Amino acid sequence: MNIKQEDIKHRLAEKGLKVTPQRIFVLDAIQSLGNHPTADLIISHVQKNHPNIASGTVYRVLDVLVENQLIKRVKTERDVMRYDGIMEPHHHLYCAESETIRDYRDEELDGILAEYFERKRIRGFNIEEIKLQIKGKFQKP
């Protein structure tokens, strides 16, 4: 019926994970909330419609999802843990003042980086992922 939920179920099953309501609701919350929500936000959002889901469970679900690469953990310098539902490689703009994270994507940049690291290998280190953290300030409107 609900296309979004069917998709989530599919993604869980694909990883060989048991499809439980709790996992569905957490993944759904991360997608709905967007913008790198904290565990706290996710918990409130989930509990709004399902008050009987324990916060400990949400934390455990988040761990499972990260381990299975369905979401990512994001941490900034002065912040609690946040979660990111977007698995395609992308970079982050981070504004310390407002504690905000915004995504930044640009294929040209990724190309430039790939070319650079193709050329300059780092001895003794196998690169798996390259992320830019661009610190700065969002201009006030």
Next chain:
Amino acid sequence: MNIKQEDIKHRLAEKGLKVTPQRIFVLDAIQSLGNHPTADLIISHVQKNHPNIASGTVYRVLDVLVENQLIKRVKTERDVMRYDGIMEPHHHLYCAESETIRDYRDEELDGILAEYFERKRIRGFNIEEIKLQIKGKFQKP
């Protein structure tokens, strides 16, 4: 007498900070420890020679030093806070397996990035610092 300590005192004074023994010892510890020490490590190192310095004080000193840009905070996905005494721009190799951070510096890379962001400005965002987090694995020897 001690050149290193004189230098530290100078750097504190330069920022208009009061030069207290606690601040000197903490800065000294970060430099001696290198390798992005945790607060815990810094506390032990400081307390080894000065057992009467409270851990709460170390945390407060670390905050002051970060605010005044004498050190940086570093956080990884699954880790406690770490501190970095190197203020020149540099990037980080991060190995999740061993929870290790190693510095990576290359002027050519910085040049490439500067050129790219010179060309592509990000609307509504003023860039202050660009950091690469290169995730991967250190090869076993």
Next chain:
DNA sequence: GTGGTTGCAAACCCTTTGCACGGCA
């Protein structure tokens, strides 16, 4: 002198965990 710093210890808060129960294979 005096306002910023420190020591101490308690509080905080996010996160993890032990345990018994529940549900799906």
Next chain:
DNA sequence: TGCCGTGCAAAGGGTTTGCAACCAC
């Protein structure tokens, strides 16, 4: 039936904080 997943509540552990004493300037 067996086992993973969950709810609950308590513990954990890194970090922060209130307050009185202290000290750098």
